[in-house]
Amino acid sequence: MSQEGLEVSPLAPAAFPNLPRVAGVGLATAACGVRYQGRDDVCLLALAPGTAVAGVLTQSQTASAPVLWCRRALKGGRGRAIVVNAGNANAFTGAHGLAAVERTVQATADILGAKKTEVYIASTGVIGERLSDDRITAALRGLKAGLHGGAWAAAAKAIMTTDTYPKGATRTAEIGGVTVTLNGIAKGSGMIAPDMATMLSFLATDAKIPAKTLQALLTRGAGDSFNAITVDSDTSTSDTLLLCATGQAKHKRVSGGPGDPLLKSFKAALFDLLRDLAHQVVRDGEGARKFVTIAVTGAASKRAARRIGLSIANSPLVKTAIAGQDPNWGRIVMAIGKAGEKADRDRLAIRIGGIEVARDGLVVPGYDETPVARHMKGQDISIETDVGVGRGAATVWTCDLTHAYIDINADYRS
Amino acid sequence: MSQEGLEVSPLAPAAFPNLPRVAGVGLATAACGVRYQGRDDVCLLALAPGTAVAGVLTQSQTASAPVLWCRRALKGGRGRAIVVNAGNANAFTGAHGLAAVERTVQATADILGAKKTEVYIASTGVIGERLSDDRITAALRGLKAGLHGGAWAAAAKAIMTTDTYPKGATRTAEIGGVTVTLNGIAKGSGMIAPDMATMLSFLATDAKIPAKTLQALLTRGAGDSFNAITVDSDTSTSDTLLLCATGQAKHKRVSGGPGDPLLKSFKAALFDLLRDLAHQVVRDGEGARKFVTIAVTGAASKRAARRIGLSIANSPLVKTAIAGQDPNWGRIVMAIGKAGEKADRDRLAIRIGGIEVARDGLVVPGYDETPVARHMKGQDISIETDVGVGRGAATVWTCDLTHAYIDINADYRS
Numbered sequence: 135m136s137q138e139g140l141e142v143s144p145l146a147p148a149a150f151p152n153l154p155r156v157a158g159v160g161l162a163t164a165a166c167g168v169r170y171q172g173r174d175d176v177c178l179l180a181l182a183p184g185t186a187v188a189g190v191l192t193q194s195q196t197a198s199a200p201v202l203w204c205r206r207a208l209k210g211g212r213g214r215a216i217v218v219n220a221g222n223a224n225a226f227t228g229a230h231g232l233a234a235v236e237r238t239v240q241a242t243a244d245i246l247g248a249k250k251t252e253v254y255i256a257s258t259g260v261i262g263e264r265l266s267d268d269r270i271t272a273a274l275r276g277l278k279a280g281l282h283g284g285a286w287a288a289a290a291k292a293i294m295t296t297d298t299y300p301k302g303a304t305r306t307a308e309i310g311g312v313t314v315t316l317n318g319i320a321k322g323s324g325m326i327a328p329d330m331a332t333m334l335s336f337l338a339t340d341a342k343i344p345a346k347t348l349q350a351l352l353t354r355g356a357g358d359s360f361n362a363i364t365v366d367s368d369t370s371t372s373d374t375l376l377l378c379a380t381g382q383a384k385h386k387r388v389s390g391g392p393g394d395p396l397l398k399s400f401k402a403a404l405f406d407l408l409r410d411l412a413h414q415v416v417r418d419g420e421g422a423r424k425f426v427t428i429a430v431t432g433a434a435s436k437r438a439a440r441r442i443g444l445s446i447a448n449s450p451l452v453k454t455a456i457a458g459q460d461p462n463w464g465r466i467v468m469a470i471g472k473a474g475e476k477a478d479r480d481r482l483a484i485r486i487g488g489i490e491v492a493r494d495g496l497v498v499p500g501y502d503e504t505p506v507a508r509h510m511k512g513q514d515i516s517i518e519t520d521v522g523v524g525r526g527a528a529t530v531w532t533c534d535l536t537h538a539y540i541d542i543n544a545d546y547r548s
Numbered sequence: 549m550s551q552e553g554l555e556v557s558p559l560a561p562a563a564f565p566n567l568p569r570v571a572g573v574g575l576a577t578a579a580c581g582v583r584y585q586g587r588d589d590v591c592l593l594a595l596a597p598g599t600a601v602a603g604v605l606t607q608s609q610t611a612s613a614p615v616l617w618c619r620r621a622l623k624g625g626r627g628r629a630i631v632v633n634a635g636n637a638n639a640f641t642g643a644h645g646l647a648a649v650e651r652t653v654q655a656t657a658d659i660l661g662a663k664k665t666e667v668y669i670a671s672t673g674v675i676g677e678r679l680s681d682d683r684i685t686a687a688l689r690g691l692k693a694g695l696h697g698g699a700w701a702a703a704a705k706a707i708m709t710t711d712t713y714p715k716g717a718t719r720t721a722e723i724g725g726v727t728v729t730l731n732g733i734a735k736g737s738g739m740i741a742p743d744m745a746t747m748l749s750f751l752a753t754d755a756k757i758p759a760k761t762l763q764a765l766l767t768r769g770a771g772d773s774f775n776a777i778t779v780d781s782d783t784s785t786s787d788t789l790l791l792c793a794t795g796q797a798k799h800k801r802v803s804g805g806p807g808d809p810l811l812k813s814f815k816a817a818l819f820d821l822l823r824d825l826a827h828q829v830v831r832d833g834e835g836a837r838k839f840v841t842i843a844v845t846g847a848a849s850k851r852a853a854r855r856i857g858l859s860i861a862n863s864p865l866v867k868t869a870i871a872g873q874d875p876n877w878g879r880i881v882m883a884i885g886k887a888g889e890k891a892d893r894d895r896l897a898i899r900i901g902g903i904e905v906a907r908d909g910l911v912v913p914g915y916d917e918t919p920v921a922r923h924m925k926g927q928d929i930s931i932e933t934d935v936g937v938g939r940g941a942a943t944v945w946t947c948d949l950t951h952a953y954i955d956i957n958a959d960y961r962s
Binding site: 192193194195196197223225226227228230260261262263370371450451454455457458460463464465467468470471472473474475476477479480482492494495496497535536537539540543544 | 606608609610611637639640641642644674675676677784785864865868869871872874877878879881882884885886887888890891893894896906908909910911949950951953954957958
């Protein structure tokens with residue numbers, strides 16, 4: 135599982151952004167040798183007392199032990215710590231896996247003086263191997279001592295597996311005239327698909343928002359970000375997205391639900407941050423050379439539009455055509471047809487790179503492939519389709535399917 | 549779309565089988581230059597008056613013009629001819645596509661003295677380009693003159709697109725002590741996935757079976773053959789499976805439905821023939837180097853078992869692991885988890901190559917990967933899983949995902 139030889143994705147952002155401190159959040163990382171050698175592989179994110187936590191977890195029927203634990207802890211809506219390790223997913227590890235989570239939670243709670251249900255665990259990496267949780271618990275004291283509000287970049291690096299670059303983003307928003315900060319980090323580059331959150335991502339803000347409202351905002355935001363991306367249609371056993379609100383900012387009290395007008399700016403910033411992080415995950419899709427935006431309109435519902443978009447995004451034939459820079463729109467027609475959602479064959483319209491390719495179920499008269507082929511040579515590919523049956527619309531994002539994906543995945547464990 | 553340079557799949561059968569004549573069936577092929585040059589690309593399969601026809605067609609919402617026509621013609625349950633062309637799918641071609649089918653049907657009916665609804669059309673190849681049906685209709689007279697009961701191999705070749713070898717199979721059965729013959733040909737190597745039939749396949753028998761019974765038998769047989777295979781999860785706009793019974797054999801009258809005891813041997817032979825052809829399609833999966841059998845037991849229903857099987861079979865991460873000869877059973881766990889069907893994480897069992905790898909949701913004690921790794925180096929890979937919730941069972945077949953798949957599909961049209 136050596137990551138040597140993996141070049142940074144050509145779609146990577148120029149640099150990791152400068153993430154400011156978030157009041158009430160401390161981070162620390164350590165090299166525990168859970169699997170990787172010579173790099174930090176464990177991260178502790180400590181949260182001030184009173185922090186509200188919301189989460190979206192994988193829908194997998196074979197969810198990992200940490201996911202099962204988070205599902206339980208999220209019921210309380212409170213958090214004091216998140217412990218993350220990379221290299222071993224602690225999935226399909228039976229009673230041992232649950233016990234490993236239990237021990238890590240207990241040790242973290244003891245060291246921080248927190249309740250067990252205020253501790254969240256996330257593990258990513260190989261499935262089916264026992265996690266050496268003793269290496270993690272042994273590092274907790276040192277991690278606590280090293281907590282630091284400015285360690286976001288180190289944290290983003292410590293949670294990486296096959297990622298070729300660390301992922302982070304920051305936004306500010308206003309709540310009743312007071313500026314609040316939102317930071318987020320993410321990891322993930324393969325086994326990325328809905329439902330749901332499709333990787334690990336941790337967000338924190340100093341805003342003070344009730345857990346229930348926070349959860350409603352996160353669920354909605356995930357729908358148009360992490361649940362609208364796919365690299366390879368494979369949903370992980372371990373996908374975890376957590377949003378922590380420390381409540382340290384001195385803004386007016388938010389008493390309403392997610393529709394509270396006070397939250398307008400926060401909501402926009404949160405959704406934008408989630409989308410940014412989700413795009414960064416796609417841009418690090420295993421072997422990705424092109425970032426693809428697929429916008430579907432005219433579907434029976436928003437849900438139908440998303441399913442059609444994901445059918446296009448997950449089609450190996452569409453993805454390889456994009457890799458080959460081939461404007462093979464017939465494969466888009468095929469992928470719409472197989473989505474299992476209503477589409478009117480004779481009203482279908484397709485645009486590639488903004489150029490109309492087909493309308494009313496036919497290639498446009500005098501279709502000139504030249505400008506479309508030129509668009510396909512670029513790094514950012516746009517596909518738009520109207521399926522002609524209703525008003526449902528959704529956008530999804532994916533990457534192409536290249537030889538490098540096979541190189542990475544045909545020999546991941548060796 | 550030149551097929552030069554495509555080597556014959558290493559999983560191909562040693563030779564095309566010797567297909568005997570089927571009384572009441574004549575075949576002829578011609579080079580019409582619809583797209584390919586220097587090879588036969590059109591096939592006429594002529595059927596004696598009184599032939600019953602059953603069919604299973606793609607479920608795609610963007611089905612091709614020939615599929616729409618076949619759906620209509622199948623209502624009559626009678627057939628005198630099937631006209632097939634390779635190179636152009638006549639899909640997403642709007643009114644022109646329907647008119648092209650109409651003209652071909654009319655010309656064929658005229659030449660054979662048949663009703664229009666006794667003529668079936670199947671087209672395979674590129675989507676979205678106008679079909680030069682004049683080239684096909686111009687060849688009909690010559691095709692009729694060349695009809696021959698022994699031209700099965702030529703027909704199997706004429707319908708190929710990216711196939712690397714022609715596909716055919718034959719069986720005999722007994723109905724009331726009289727021997728009947730079943731022949732079949734098929735084509736397909738990419739865009740192969742349920743539902744449904746996932747390519748073109750034409751079967752003929754001299755048995756005399758009512759159309760309704762024939763349809764019931766074919767529907768059931770397709771479920772455990774063509775609907776249980778996948779190469780790349782992509783369902784074609786053009787998938788067509790037709791079964792013709794000429795009724796020339798002098799056996800006792802079949803008056804019952806598909807459960808008629810008279811049909812026991814026929815049914816077994818038909819199902820076996822369908823499975824053989826379906827396997828041949830998988831063995832020619834684009835870029836395939838390994839043939840993979842996935843048997844799922846313990847599911848909530850047969851349908852659930854098949855969905856879990858297909859989730860494993862369609863997972864790019866499972867398929868690339870197989871290509872890499874890596875017994876990465878964690879990815880099998882992942883694919884079971886994402887199938888959207890019930891599975892008991894803590895009762896899951898997995899066998900690879902007949903060797904127990906995991907049981908009760910855990911790797912087996914003292915697991916030795918050596919013999920499993922040895923199995924993965926072979927050409928025929930077996931994966932068995934019991935998901936521990938019920939008695940539903942199903943088997944599906946697929947191939948691995950290799951660099952060659954990307955080579956073929958990243959530049960199909962050039």
